[in-house]
Amino acid sequence: MLLYKKTAAELSKMLRNRECSSVEICNSFLDRIKQNEKNTEAYITICDDIIDKAKEIDKMLALGEKLHALAGIPIALKDNISTKGIRTTCASKMLQNYIPPYDAYVVKKLKDAGMIITGKLNMDEFAMGSSTETSYFKKTHNPYDPDYVPGGSSGGCAAAVISGEAVLSLGSDTGGSIRQPAAFCGAVGFKPTYGSVSRYGLIAFASSLDQIGTICRDVSDTALLYNLICGYDKMDATSARREYPNFYSRLSDCNINGMRIGIPFEYFKENVSEEVIQNILNAIELLKYIGAEIYEISLPSTKYAVNAYYIISSAEASSNLARYDGVRYGYRTKNYNNLSDMYTKTRSEGFGDEVKRRIMLGNFVLSSGYYDKYYKKASDIRLMIKYEFNNAFKECDIIITPTYPTSAFKFGEHKDNLTKLYNNDIFTVPASLAGIPSISIPCGYSSKGLPIAMQIMGKNFSEMTLLKVAYAFEKLYGKPERME
Amino acid sequence: MKIDNENIDIERIAKLSQLEFLDDDLECIYKDMTDIIRMINELPDIYKDKEYECFYNNFYNEENSNGLSKLRDDIIIDSETMCEKLLKNAPCIHNGFLSIPKTF
Numbered sequence: 001m002l003l004y005k006k007t008a009a010e011l012s013k014m015l016r017n018r019e020c021s022s023v024e025i026c027n028s029f030l031d032r033i034k035q036n037e038k039n040t041e042a043y044i045t046i047c048d049d050i051i052d053k054a055k056e057i058d059k060m061l062a063l064g065e066k067l068h069a070l071a072g073i074p075i076a077l078k079d080n081i082s083t084k085g086i087r088t089t090c091a092s093k094m095l096q097n098y099i100p101p102y103d104a105y106v107v108k109k110l111k112d113a114g115m116i117i118t119g120k121l122n123m124d125e126f127a128m129g130s131s132t133e134t135s136y137f138k139k140t141h142n143p144y145d146p147d148y149v150p151g152g153s154s155g156g157c158a159a160a161v162i163s164g165e166a167v168l169s170l171g172s173d174t175g176g177s178i179r180q181p182a183a184f185c186g187a188v189g190f191k192p193t194y195g196s197v198s199r200y201g202l203i204a205f206a207s208s209l210d211q212i213g214t215i216c217r218d219v220s221d222t223a224l225l226y227n228l229i230c231g232y233d234k235m236d237a238t239s240a241r242r243e244y245p246n247f248y249s250r251l252s253d254c255n256i257n258g259m260r261i262g263i264p265f266e267y268f269k270e271n272v273s274e275e276v277i278q279n280i281l282n283a284i285e286l287l288k289y290i291g292a293e294i295y296e297i298s299l300p301s302t303k304y305a306v307n308a309y310y311i312i313s314s315a316e317a318s319s320n321l322a323r324y325d326g327v328r329y330g331y332r333t334k335n336y337n338n339l340s341d342m343y344t345k346t347r348s349e350g351f352g353d354e355v356k357r358r359i360m361l362g363n364f365v366l367s368s369g370y371y372d373k374y375y376k377k378a379s380d381i382r383l384m385i386k387y388e389f390n391n392a393f394k395e396c397d398i399i400i401t402p403t404y405p406t407s408a409f410k411f412g413e414h415k416d417n418l419t420k421l422y423n424n425d426i427f428t429v430p431a432s433l434a435g436i437p438s439i440s441i442p443c444g445y446s447s448k449g450l451p452i453a454m455q456i457m458g459k460n461f462s463e464m465t466l467l468k469v470a471y472a473f474e475k476l477y478g479k480p481e482r483m484e
Numbered sequence: 485m486k487i488d489n490e491n492i493d494i495e496r497i498a499k500l501s502q503l504e505f506l507d508d509d510l511e512c513i514y515k516d517m518t519d520i521i522r523m524i525n526e527l528p529d530i531y532k533d534k535e536y537e538c539f540y541n542n543f544y545n546e547e548n549s550n551g552l553s554k555l556r557d558d559i560i561i562d563s564e565t566m567c568e569k570l571l572k573n574a575p576c577i578h579n580g581f582l583s584i585p586k587t588f
Binding site: 300301361368 | 494497498500501502503504505512513516517519520521522523524526527528530535536539542543557558560561578579580581
C-alpha cells in the first residue's frame, strides 16, 4: 500500500481505524523523498526526528488518547516560516545558517495538534519571484516535466505535495506565491483573507500583503488544514478577532444552486493563452451545469494592479529587509573596514539579484521627490481596487478568473524580460491588494500536458463559500493523482 | 548615472539601499532598474480617470478620507544637517555613528 499517495483526510481515517501507524505513514513519505528528491529538489532541510515524533503519536493513540484529526500526519513548510531549532533560510545566503529561537504561530498550532514536520521547502529568495529560480540553494522542478519551473515563490510546497514528498504544506502568498505554484503543479492553493491566519513568525517580505496559506492535493485537505491554522493571535497586530466555522465538516453541503458567479471578461483579453481561456470557460460551463448563475462584471482599476503591487511590495520589502545588516543575525562579511562598510558588504554578498532589485526599487519609490508620484498613487489605486471588489460582491457571490495567463514556463524563459514576468501576476495581485480570500484549483491541462488552474475569489472572510464552490467543482472535474 | 529623463541616480539608490555593485553588475542592475521603472511609470495620472472620480465621489471624499491613505506631504528635509546636529550632542562617536556601551 503506497501511503504517500493518500490524502491527509484518508490517512487520518486509516490511522484512527488502526489500518496503519504514524510511523508507517512517515516512513512512506521518507522513502518517497529518498527515491524522488533528486528529480524534484523540493526540500532545503529534512528533519531528523520524524520517526521519533511518529512513535510518540502512535504510543498516544495506542493508549486511547483523544487527539486532533491531523495528529500523526506529516506536513512540510515553506522555508520562511520560523521553526524553533530547525534552520529557516528563506532560501537566502543571508539566512543560510539561521536557526530561529521560537516557533511561528502556525507551527505551534501544528505541533499542538500532533502533526509531524518533515522539513523546510525551497522557495524564491525571501519569497521574491514566481519560479523558485531565485533560491540561493537549488532549482526545484515541476513534477509534470522537469524542464519546467514549479512556479513561485512557494514552488517547493507545490512540487513536494504533487510529487508525493509531502501530504500537506504551508506556504505564504504576497502577490500570488501560493496560488501560482499550485496552478503550475496541479495542486490546490489557498490564500485566506488577510488577518485570518497569524503572520507571527512568518519572515516578512511585504507586511500589508503577506499571508500564510495552504498548498494541498485537494479541497478536503485544504479545509482540514485551514481549520487548524486560522484564528486570532494577539502576537499579530493585524490578526482578525472573530469566530470561524468548522470548514471541513461543512464541506459536504456543497450545493451551489443559485450561486452568482461574476466573470470580469476584461481580464481575459490580453496576453492570456487560448488554451487557458478555453479551460476556464469549460470550468464555468460545468459550474453553470450544477446550478450557478453567471454574470459579467467589470473591475476597471485592476489593470493598474501589477504596477501598484510592485511599488507597494518593494517599498515594504526595502524597509523589512533593512534588518539584514550582519549585526544581529544572519550572514556577516569577513572583510570590512568600518561599520558602514560591514553593512554594505554583508548585504551585497548576502542577497541575490532579485532581492537587490526589489530593495533598490523600494528605496527609489520611497525617496524624496518620488513618494507622491509612486507610493501615494499606488496606495490610492489599492483603495480603488478594494472599492471595486466591494461593489462587485454586491452583484455576485464569487469571482472567477484564470490563476495565471499561461501554464508553467521553462527555466530561464523570462530571464531577459523581467517586466513580462511581473506583468503575468495580473490575476493574482488584485486579491492580495484587496486582502480578500482566493483559491486556485486545477481545471485542465495544456497541450504540453501541464496543469491549468482557475482562481475563485470571494469577499472578506467568505472562505466557506470559496471552499464549497471549489469542492463542488472538484467533485465533478476530479483531482490530480500523485505522480508515480 | 541617470535613467531616461527621470534624473535618477542608480548609485545613489544603491547607497540608500546599503548595496554596492561591481562595474559589470552595475550595468546589469542599471538595465533591469530602467525596465522596471519604465513599467511602473506606465501608471497613468489616475486622478484624471473617470474611475477615480467615481471612487472619490463615493468613497474617498472629505468626510471619510481621514485616516484613509491620508499621507503627509512629500517634503524634502535636510537630513545631513540634522545628523550633524545630533552627532554634536553625542558623548562618543565612532566612524560617524553614535558609540554606546556594550550591554551583552
